Amino acid sequence: MSILLIAEHDGRTLGEASRRAASAARQLGEGYDVLVIGGPGCVGVADAAAGLDGAVQVLLCEDDAYADDLAEPVAERIATLVRDGGYDGVVAAGTSTGKDVMPRVAGLLDVAMVSDAVAVENGRTFIRPIYAGNALARVRCEDVVRVVTVRTSAFDSVAEADTAAPCERLSAGDHPPLSRFVDESLSAGDGPDLANARVVISGGRGLGGAEAFDMLRELAAELGAAVGASRAAVDAGYIANDCQVGQTGKIVAPELYLAVGISGAIQHLAGMKDSRVIAAINRDEEAPIFQVADYALVGDLFEAVPQLLDALRTRQ
Amino acid sequence: MTAYFAPVRELRFVIEELIGLDRVAALPGLEEATPDVVEAVLEEAARLAGEVWSPLNRSGDEAGCRLDETGVHAPAGFREAYQAFVEGGWNGIAADPDWGGQGLPELLACATQEVWNSANMALALCPLLTAGAVLALERHGSDSLKQRFLAPLVSGEWPGTMNLTEPQAGSDLSAINTRAVPEGDHYRITGQKLFITWGDHDMTENIVHLVLARTPDAEAGNRGISMFLVPHRFVDDAGRPGERNDVRCVALEHKLGIHASPTCLLSFGDDGGAVGYLVGEPGRGLHQMFTMMNEARHKVGVQAVGVCERAYQQARDYARERVQGRRPGGSRPAAIIHHPDVRRMLMTMRAGTEAMRALGMLAAAEMDVARRAPDNGDAAAAERRVALLTPLIKGTATELGHELTSLGVQVHGGMGYVEETGAAQYLRDARITTIYEGTTGIQAQDFTLRRVLRDGGETLSAVLDEAEADAAALAERDALAVEGKALRAALDGLRRSTVHLLEHGGEAALAGATPYLMQAGFVLGGWQMGRAAVLADRALEADTPERAFYEAKRATAVFYMRHFLPRADAFGHGVTDDNGATLFLAEEQF
Amino acid sequence: MKVLVTAKRVVDHNVRVRVRPDGSGVDTASVKMSMNPFDEIAVEAAVRLREAGQADEVVVVSIGEKAVTDVIRTALALGADRGIHVDTDAELQPPAVSRALAELAVRETPDLILMGKQAIDDDSNQTAQMLAGRLGWGQGTFACGIEPADGEVIVAREVDGGTRRVALRLPAVVTADLRLNEPRYVKLPDIMKAKRKPLEAMSLADLGVAGDAGLTLLGVSEPPGREPGVRVADAAELAARLRDEAQVI
DSSP states (O other): OOEEEEOOBOSSSBOHHHHHHHHHHHHHSSOEEEEEEESSOOHHHHHHHHTBTTEEEEEEEEOGGGTTOOHHHHHHHHHHHHHHHTOSEEEEEOSHHHHHHHHHHHHHHTOOEEEEESEEOSSSEEEEEEGGGTEEEEEEEOSSSEEEEEOGGGSOOOOBOSSOOOEEEOOOOOOOOOEEEEEEEEOOOSSOOTTTOSEEEEEOGGGOSSHHHHHHHHHHHHHTOEEEEOHHHHHTTSSOGGGBBSTTSBOOOOSEEEEESOOOOHHHHTTTTTOSEEEEEESOTTOGGGGTOSEEEESOHHHHHHHHHHHHHHHO | OOOOOOOHHHHHIIIIIIIIHHHHHTSTTOTTOOHHHHHHHHHHHHHHIIIIITTHHHHHHHHOOEEETTEEEOOTTHHHHHHHHHHTTOTTTTSOGGGTOOOOOHHHHHHHHHHHHHHOHHHHHHHHHHHHHHHHHHHHOOHHHHHHHHHHHHHTSSOEEEEOOBTTBSSOGGGOOOEEEEETTEEEEEEEEEEEETOSOSSSSOOEEEEEEEOTTOOSSGGGEEEEEEESEEEOTTSOEEEEOSEEEEEEOOOSSOTTSOEEEEEEOTTSOEEEEEESSTTOHHHHHHHHHHHHHHHHHHHHHHHHHHHHHHHHHHHHHOEEEEOTTOOSEEEGGGSHHHHHHHHHHHHHHHHHHHHHHHHHHHHHHHHHOSSHHHHHHHHHHHHHHHHHHHHHHHHHHHHHHHHHHHHTGGGGGSGGGSHHHHHHHHHGGGTTTSOHHHHHHIIIIIIIITTTTHHHHHHHHHHHHHHHHHHHSGGGHHHHHHHHHHHHHHHHHHHHHHHHOHHHHHHTHHHHHHHHHHHHHHHHHHHHHHHHHHHHHTTOSOHHHHHHHHHHHHHHHHHTHHHHHHHHHHHHSOTTOTTOSOGGGO | OEEEEEOOEEEOTTSOOOBOTTSSSBOOTTOOEEEOHHHHHHHHHHHHHHHTTSOSEEEEEEEESGGGHHHHHHHHHHTOSEEEEEEOOSOOOHHHHHHHHHHHHHHHOOSEEEEESOOTTTOOOOHHHHHHHHHTOEEEEEEEEEEEETTEEEEEEEETTEEEEEEEESSEEEEEOGGGOOOOOOOHHHHHHHHTSOEEEEETGGGTOOOOOSEEEEEEEOOOOOOOOEEESSHHHHHHIIIIISOOO
């Protein structure tokens, strides 16, 4: 079976997400090819991709048409490659790009798709969360070509290969001008992005106001963490709504999730319960957040957070 | 405080199956009340109530209202929540389309009233009183008053208030001495009115006060009282509110509950007299006020049901979460909902709430018939039933409201006594419902003397005939034969109490009035639960896909028959076997 | 501009779904159903375009059994002009849904198709992109802003780490993300008006579309529960355990 992995990159570096998606690709078949598609200047990404353990070859397709990650040309080129190359599996990380492009690829190929796989049972059978992670579906892909995005937090990164895979250049396709890039504004914050952060510190209504979030930001800076919030805190206007973690906000699964002053409404739990380690600070020992927490600190967060900060600083 | 989810499926069951939407939708003007409309209306009310009104319930209770030199300020968020209600067209749900209402059945309106009251009882009081003002103005107001005030009252843009009580005139309104002196096309009103709910606030641009006052040459007592409409702010020819009339809130009461609802001491005429307009005929004020009073009594009963539902949801959610002790025979720690006594409390809350809800909705459906039945005889019969059921619901549902919200606290254990959980608020809020719009004692007197004894028990007897047929139908169901017999026995007991009162009358009737009211409320609640059990049993027999719902319905009815009907019997003994005990002591022996 | 907006009927987002004991799926019998929240945002966006004079007709479509007309009525009460119910008892997957919608798009010739970014039941997040691919139209997924311009629509998209704006040539497919707008509450009079708005019914076969079998559901299970946690005495212990035991900081 030949598998094609779509590399996630920003034109310069290969995303960590791709290294994790590569694990899934390996589980789908013996080896996999990596497609690096983007604007001119992606050679560095291709070099990195060549070092992914299990990569058979790297295909580099550089063209202005692909510089802006527009789904229409990218998906069309991928679909053509899959048909021409006789691939029977296409895998990408479930990033915002993967989620944008891959279903379009499936549509062009007229096949079904598996979104957000959290486990690969065999070449055709996958586990994926449904109902915001409140249930897991086991699905078998019956189509000739399997199109899959994976939830990267569920897979480990592949190791670095001993020898680099060979790289081949592909020509660009001829794509109708369906869309064009206008501009973008990426969050200026120094800290990592909420969706990809290794550590997330979230605050809830227990913080009582916008000022208390500064305390969490300080702690986040110390840990290299992103700051998130419960819906209650967002609704109360303590913090911007793009920080919301939960069923209707962002779904995160960091290594460590620290919930501060969050009671743990179901809709919030749905957004973070797959985190590897969960710690919670709350005054109410009955708070539902403690039912999912690995470490529970019952107490006043206004005392505990500064103490935690002290403890972290003195040990380093 | 847990989130509130309106019991839409249950409300639809009561409307569509138990009371019968067909019967109501067959009335002239109500053709649009089809099941899909009922469902959509309930879903949307549930949404606004759950997402906007309910989150303010606790914060409003904590913050309370504030009075300063500019007037009364409602708690944060209330203005927006009320405006969303007005803009959504909810205030005029059952009002006449000619005045901007939606013309939907009272039956459906009653269900939505419960939902608003569950979400936020303090805020729901505002439209509760407006509804009464709409009715009084519609029935008794002159065309010119209607033209100026009815549409904004129907929409809720300008809420209405009821100004009856004065320091010396509480349950006995004949003692009112607020003055109304004629001056051109209007009157000048002077005096103080006590306990005026939502008497002043900043949620809307204007408020319409309906005020009872005496004209200078009026006779003493009830017949000297007239009704006046006093706008809080003067209204120009284009209908825009402007300068404030000579009425202001001079004090806010500090109350046990409903903290977010301002209870005002209103002073009229500190600067020479508030301008007021006569509503209806001079000297008929008290009579006219009772039009709105009766409506309001029914609504207070429904309000109690609403608070009970909310308290039940809170207690149930807590009982599912709180882990304490072990299941009987179990070894692992268990959520307290697994403890039989907690089950008993939850079942009591659930069964009592369902029974009172059904009675309240039954009365609402009778209001629709009374208002719209083409046949005068049908309308008059329905009117008599409304009059019979109104004090019954007001009295019984509110007394149960107190009991069931108290059980809600009990389920929480120590945490229930702590304000944080929100359980205590429902108990404090519900406490007023047995008092305002006429205490339980007043309801009992009205029910016993005016609704039963005055027509020799005829209206009640007709209801009991119907209930007996339903009890027989219940007894015919294999699984419910015992309950059918129990219901029949309870109906017989109510007849015995009625006969006893008809034979004895006088002081004995007054001493037995409240037990009699409670007996009647519990028994007729059982009548509706019995009917629900039959419907549920049939649905289960027909292999309904909603098995869980109907099983719960039937089981709750069974619980009611076994736990509430014996209490009805006990109340009955209070009526028939008092033997002078209540009135035996002389005053000085107390 | 004519807007076609889609609405799926799903288990209400407040319902805690339970997996059936036999693992064949989740229990949806007598569970409250509602319009998919992201679709509601899409409907709101469409209605706002109409109110701003940028769209002159909003058509709402839902696919499924008779009961889905509930969500169509809700969309009509929110302000859509007419509804289309594509009747089928089959549980369709995104490929078949996108085929049916593509066929409808050919018939209705909308300038813009607005959809929720994903349905909260299967969480697939596929149908709109598949549809756009089939039609050969531009796509603007995860929209947090929509501005129609001359022959185009400028879509602000939520992407990892920020927002990015793209201009799509019309006709195009756009999917709504959470922050695109806050849907209004339905007004009581509009519920009554919605009853009188046209609602056309057609079968899936009328559109020449069959069901699909690309994915076979083998079973549904509960997600694994977490091991019970430990209670720590103070912040110092928490820091120590996170560092030494869990090794996450």
